[in-house]
Amino acid sequence: MDPRQPVKFYQTGTFTVGNRLLDTDERSVQANMERTNSLNSGHRACQGCGEALGARYALDAAMRATDNQLVAVNATGCLEVFSTPYPETSWQIPWLHSLFGNAAAVASGVAAALKVRGREHVRVIAQGGDGGTTDIGFGCLSGMFERNDDVLYICYDNEAYMNTGVQRSSATPLAARTATTPAVGPHPGAESGRGKNVPVIAMAHNIPYVATASVANLRDLEEKVARAILIRGARYVHIHVPCPLGWGSAPADTIRVARAAVESGLFPLYEAEHGEVTGRTPIRRRVPVDDYLKLQRRFAHLFSPKRDDARLGQIQAIADRNIVNYGLLDTEDARG
């Protein structure tokens, strides 16, 4: 649980209200008029874009934590394209886009330059989507982890290549329809397992800090980024960000979809230090995976024309295993 959070938000009967119950200095970064708007308004993200929301919260939290001493390196992808259509830019921070697969390495270079120039108070974030992280940028990411370079890498995971038109990535979940795993044939949608589990792979590098976060829990996200940005060495934060376009969900449902992923157990929220899980965010009100899947047209073939019990059983088993493995249920309420 967030140690800075004296009020349990669900006491109010809703998951969204909260800041007004807290003292001013305990409120979220976004609730503060002094926030930096690192990713400023006017960009070209779609309505309900989870990545834009996640990036905005993550970077503003990092800016506040570092007293605005921050440089960001961006992989090619939606975030890069929608934020910097020539000649405009939404970035209010020093920002560099190089290539699709090298954000982690470029950030290592920025960190090395800052170190050698005696400017280590300036912190470095590398960021990219799941394609730029779990697939094409994976070599550079692993290298950065292994060297323990002084970089916080943030992956905004929307579970496919959205910028190029929703193709499968190694983060695409079982049964999801994408442009390259169409919902046709005897086994519609993506056929492989749970995607490449990069947070766990990051932990296997024994780096100082790994966390998962979700736009469903923005206080938790801010807290994790604020903690991660001040640690030295390689850090990794993996943020689950629904994509209304690619997932076929309503733009107004982005938070709802993200929350169902967390509350079903499909996207566990946890933190790890030096390869050991040190904290997890418990599920507050457990829901079956159906509640998550039904909100998204990419899974529509699991329910129509007839319910695919075999596939749904596999997906529920993944969620159940996460709940056990990460100990995501620890209250009677949640079990009920």
Place this chain on the structure above:
Amino acid sequence: MLRQIEGSRAVAEAIALARPEVICAYPITPQTHIVEGLSELVKAGELRGCEFINVESEFAALSVAIGASAAGARSYTATSSQGLLFMAEAVYNAAGLGLPIVMTIGNRAIGAPINIWNDHSDSMSMRDSGWIQLHAETNQEALDLHIQAFRLAETLSMPVMVCMDGFILTHAVERVDMPTQVEVDSYLIPFEPRQVLDPAEPVSMGAMVGPEAFMEVRYLAHHKQMQALELIPQLAEEFELRFGRKSGGLLRSYRCEDAETIVVALGSVNGTVQEVVDAMRAQGVRIGSVAITAFRPFPLDAVRAAIGHAKRVVVLEKSLAVGLGGILSDGVRKSLSGIQLKGYTVIAGLGGRNITRASLHKLFEAAGRDELEAVTFLDLNTSVVERELVRERLQRRSGPTAESVLRQLGTVASGIG
């Protein structure tokens, strides 16, 4: 100070004298000794204020250099052959971003078939990437060009490749005159970036540019390289004033004044060419040679001025444009627009094949008689080629070419197999 050292060691020490702040290294033959030398200098504390980063690939090596350069650090890396191809995307990106990175290419062939020996296929593959490409003739020049390269790169804010022949230069122990730190410091001022990632003045670098401005961005890259045509000779002149020796520049002519035949080449083979020119001059043949140092930007006017008066030009190339012939030849021919003279392309030394004085002597004599084909492959073993062609005609599933050729030259030819 005069030293008798390996070319790679000379370059490593020259790089150290240039006070790089970030060096990224990934091993590939034949450049490896350079970064090994630098790692030792950094680790021993002789090169201070420098981060030496062992990365996981060449793609990462240049990517780290991109980040470091964008954050205002003087950045260096080195590679060869497959390594250069593996970082190709970052090669174009560094140039497009206008980052003054200096990179050594220990020139080596590209596979398949895998081959670690020298030719120029690797750097030629990146000739249109927007990097300045300088070719060293000797170890002394390789050393000197690296010092000039940082000055050139940082003045124009564009990256520079210094190409030196793998093994022939990188692994050759030769005498070099190593400058002092004071001398280098007087020539190479500290790096003041044109653009830098700084929280005090946030900029967005690497933004998306559409059809409305992409042409202009590319034109400006071209324009900068055209400026380099003027800057490269200026920097070489200043270098000569400070260090007392000629190194670099656009090209060097050798005994070309009244030459009827002029040989044009890149890199270390020019030493052999000049010896053959001397021998033929002694026999009364009017022959000279031109060593081109700056391959990008290509010095069209200087080449025209150097060879335009000759009767014929022989372009000796350590690279092959498959399906066309020469690569250097294209530039040379372009420089001679409107001038009628005979032009011959000679592909030589691919994959480390020795280019001998005897072969060159015969070649240049044949050129003097205008008996060369438009494209000649020097010392090609035609019997091996013919046998392979016959084999392929006879059998559809005839197997890999390289293995078959080796078998002919090895087991079959020796009667073992």
